[in-house]
Amino acid sequence: MRFDVVVMGGGLAGYTCAITLLDSGLSCALMSIGQSALHFSSGSMDFLNALPNGERVYKPEAALEKLKELAPEHPYSLMGAEKTKAMALEAERLLNNWGILVSGSFTEGNHLRLSPMGKLLPTWLSQKDVFWVKGDEKPLWEWKKVSIVTVKDFLDFSPEIISAQLNDLGLQTKISSFTLPDLEILRENPSEFRSVNIARVLDKKENRPLVLAELKKATDCDALILPACLGLNHPSFISELSKELGIPVRIVPTLAPSMVGARINNHLHREFLARGGVSMPKDVATAYTFKDPDAETLTIEKIFTANHGDIPIRPRHVILATGSFFSKGLYADMGKIKEAVFELDLLDYPDQREEWTKYDFFAPQPYAGFGVKVDENMRTFKKGKLVTNLKAAGLVLGGFNPVLQGCGAGVALVTALVAAQSVLAEE
Amino acid sequence: MNPLLSTNFDACTKCTICTEYCPVSQVRPAFAGPKQSGPDGERQRLKDAAFYSEALKYCTNCKRCEVACPSNVHIGDEIALARKKFAPYNLSPRDAILSHTDFMGSMATMAAPIVNFMANLAPTKFFLDKFLGIPSWRSFPRYANKTFRAWFSDNAPDQSVYKDTVTLFHGCFVNYNNPSLGKDALKLLNALGVGVRLLAGERCCGVPLIASGFFQDALDNATTNKASIEKALENTERIVIPSSTCTMTLRDEYPEVLQIDNSSWRDRIDLLPRYFYRLLEEGRELKFKPMEKVVAYHTACHMEKLGWTAYSIDLLRLIPGIKLILLPSLCCGIAGTYGFKKENSPTAQKIGEPLFDLIKGSGCSLVVSECETCKMQIEMCTGLPCENPVTILADALI
Ligand SMILES: Cc1cc2nc3c(=O)[nH]c(=O)nc-3n(C[C@H](O)[C@H](O)[C@H](O)COP(=O)(O)OP(=O)(O)OC[C@H]3O[C@@H](n4cnc5c(N)ncnc54)[C@H](O)[C@@H]3O)c2cc1C
Ligand code: SF4
């Protein structure tokens, strides 16, 4: 099978790269072992929330030089501040173009989002209907009093904790809950009383008036806060509720599964298909060949996969966007860390296995920074040789700690765009 | 190995992604969903059979949960195996009629004009609805006057003139309901210079039997098919199939659910578009006339599982003038015989609604799918024709 590009990995990085390349007229197939980390994410996208020394970042743009000193292998450092900024602005433009409507801006700096546990956390972009507030250390509230309305017995969202935290930050709050007859049947399986399942019920057309009536009871305030368990299939649902109720309505991500994250993934998938991209779900490379394995540089010729058996894929370009350990793009055996598909060269990491992890679960974990080594154009290497037609993007890369530095989605988006540019430059 | 002692369920990280993508959980919350019915339930059932839940029968075996799972848990297989092990024996005459496609097909084709006429009469529909639980508003597939096999032996052009040959597993739908799809396959294969043989003894692949809980009958069919296939492969390189579901069953359900060893020939089973692709790669040619149509490609559940949509899409794009729309991969709800059962019917329709809306809104005049039951469901619910890519390619052939 011949494609201009084969993308491995159906997460934020893989889809971003694939859609960009399709828009430039290249044919593209995307294979993925399973669904991506977006399904667990807050649905807000972080660019850079902290430096490796722990110093908090308010304006990522202003912190890039210092980041380069402290983390020269960070993808932003490799690319340089100017390119990083250009790609960040491009990502903002593209997401909105694709219909993933986001608030926030790289030039203005981070805003604050609300975690399921009521903490205000910095982030770069939040979807329009998600609860966020301007401010760096202190939130700059536009509201005095908010109503937190939850679904009765829903356990993946804690209104009491959120309320207490918001009170500490100067907001008055009121808590209430509601249920609908249609939800009763869901309760028969308490373990499945989860955000996405609830959203399917609340999103139904016939339930809209009931939802509206329940929410009306809580509108004696400046804004309504709901757990993100409505608006899965109709992203305009929340803004329509706002209009009808006459006050702002905002959703807060719940514990996993994350409806706001899944929604982004589904949206990207549709944009990919709409451009004629060929989806290869549940597939994985099992073998590959190089054109001339003894040459100075390597070029992938054929890729064999689990589903396609003896029929190879012959891509001109390959994008590796298989994610980190969590998504199985990287794995650890007893003595080594490996990139799962091509065994690409990784950034240096300690020889001793004990140094890969910290005993304290909440301490910064060294392994989070391990990953594939690339140059500034996201080109990859194997045994020191350049692999000419293989670019890597997203969390499979090394040199940064997405949890500690709060930079996961930023790295995924920016490196995906650079990888795409680098493919196009070679065309 | 005893499959119930398999520890594949242990790979589950409890992420709930599977439940998010299960078409049944989406509309029928009483079904506990793949995570609960699959890996979670498996752990409990290993301790005590009392944990087996009758609700497992609501699973349509679409395998979308497996495709979504990031941890490669064989959720759908676990559910099917649990039903095989624990479900009480199915005594429903309705299920027997719906699932024993060979028996019903051979009876019905003998008297096809009468059967087709009768099947759509109000009193028949009333009887089917009241006594058998087959909803009266559902249109029934028509039976052909002559089976594909009979046509093949009496009327097919001489296949011995071709140097290369391939064996066609036609499947029940082609044999009893839609022989013209089989003829289209023949037309394309012959145009590519390949002659066709049939299996000496072909039975229904068994998927409707598995779905209705007739595991022994499914196993009998699979055993016969295995012997026929192994015999045929002594003389031909490959077995080709028009239907995505038959293909998925022979490749994956035989080893995973029926414990039939197909390791020596699993890779020699091809869906027709995949085989055409091989022939074109060898340098053979197909010439198509222009077709100025907007055609929407629907990914049937078992196509999603096979991961082979690329071949059909590639081939269809060879037709000059065609505008191919790739629909998001959503279940149409019918799931073989599932949607024909009255108790499942509302679920089936609700599952399919988002897909039907997308199709109707797409501006297409033709839908394409490799699955015969998707064809029935989509045609009934959208009013648009839905054809196998093989038929569309054969129509466009110069
Ligand atoms: C629990 C969790 C929560 C997070 N929350 C946030 C957040 O709130 N904000 C934020 O900015 N970032 C968050 N992140 C970071 C997040 O990982 C990134 O933002 C970003 O989504 C990563 O995108 P990716 O495409 O690089 O990788 P992934 O999303 O991990 O996607 C990789 C994909 O590749 C597939 N795959 C793996 N191996 C193969 C293979 N061999 N062949 C084919 N496919 C393969 C996987 O199945 C997966 O679909 C979170 C991460 C995790 C794990
Ligand atoms: S998707 Fe896989 S890992 Fe996640 S809950 Fe379902 S079976 Fe378990």
Ligand code: SF4
């Ligand atoms: S096979 Fe289909 S219906 Fe059955 S649990 Fe999995 S996703 Fe649901």
